[in-house]
Amino acid sequence: MTLSEEDYIKAIYHLGKGENTTVSTNAVAEQMETKPSSVTDMVKKLSDKGVANYKPYKGVSLTEYGKKIALSLVRKHRLWEVFLVEKLNFSWDEVHEVAEQLEHIKSEKLIDQLDKHLGFPQVDPHGDPIPSKKGEFKKTIKKLLNEVPVGTSGICVGVKDSSPPFLKFLDKNKIALGDTILVHDKEEFDGSFDIKIKESTIHISNQIATNLYLKITE
């Protein structure tokens, strides 16, 4: 597969939300920041190669073979993201662009060994699951911290309230996007929580808990 073909495969995969959903030419064009006519050309080629199913005017979906390629790209992308954050001190929001390049490197041994080097991580720095070599992975969902059962751990992926005071609070308490948070205990009386974050346990009010999104594995 060429670089460009791989990018189209990933776009179709993501637009189809990981299912073998049919997506429109225009949707792919928008995602790829290209023109619909270019998409038509490319999906014809992908179809000829057995990677996609294309029906003129009806849209395009990935074949099983195409899905496998997409999953392998997602796996590579997310493993590299973990590498960049864990080993090279990249932050949460700096990894995407570089991972977009690294995901195209072709070497099975490289990815197997990288996986091992990183300790076989299950999720990337954004909390998204990393497919196994065979293409299997766990689904994840986004929930407010106060909605997850005690004992669950997840990755902090967003805030509901993005006002300066709240963001300042998070900063002061060293809570950042990408951090792994374990919901340790809940106080029924006032709905406050004990959470473990980076080896230390802190106490947060219910109001804080209802404004923090976690990504958790179901």
Next chain:
Amino acid sequence: MTLSEEDYIKAIYHLGKGENTTVSTNAVAEQMETKPSSVTDMVKKLSDKGVANYKPYKGVSLTEYGKKIALSLVRKHRLWEVFLVEKLNFSWDEVHEVAEQLEHIKSEKLIDQLDKHLGFPQVDPHGDPIPSKKGEFKKTIKKLLNEVPVGTSGICVGVKDSSPPFLKFLDKNKIALGDTILVHDKEEFDGSFDIKIKESTIHISNQIATNLYLKITE
């Protein structure tokens, strides 16, 4: 720079042995495994871009700017090779192809952090020097083990005698290409040596010493 342009720059650099030597169209074509006419086209373009000096029928050399790009590619290539060997258990002879791909990844932060992650290595697994960010590096030369002064350390890069008995000897004594060897002591009487390899010191005869090539920093 595109992938292809970068490959040509590296080829011109290597054929010119790192100096701003003028190299012939045919030489570049052979190195790149392409046709001379393709080289002509490309060096014209590189010339237009200020990367190379091209005089029809006279050959091509890199400009200072082109040399900078070449050194940055060499730096990236060799750092990735160290990474593959040190962190991902690749062996000496498996790294080249993957590093050829990785060297094209564009991210200054990535390379700076990789350098740091690896402990700022000075040479790659083949004993070749890694240029600094500014493009400076130490020259290295290949010498037979018996020709280097006591106290020198270098990387084992080849054998003069490649007969099965000799290779078997190396194997038995756990001496492999890519290993760092310190010449610890020399016995004047019979020209034998004590060498340190991977934390253990062993004794080798003069005959062995005259058949092992080391790459050392001058």
Next chain:
DNA sequence: ACAAATATTTAGATTTGTCTAAATATTATT
């Protein structure tokens, strides 16, 4: 159901990097 709006495809052009074959320049030989 029909016209208007939107989506998609086709046709033809463009850029990049490559190739082959022919033309031209350089170098080597006698």
Next chain:
DNA sequence: AATAATATTTAGACAAATCTAAATATTTGT
């Protein structure tokens, strides 16, 4: 120094991936 051998360039073609503009199909609104 003239010719033969070799090296290099030019001209023209091709494939991949893209684009614009025009043509065609589908969907939507009344």
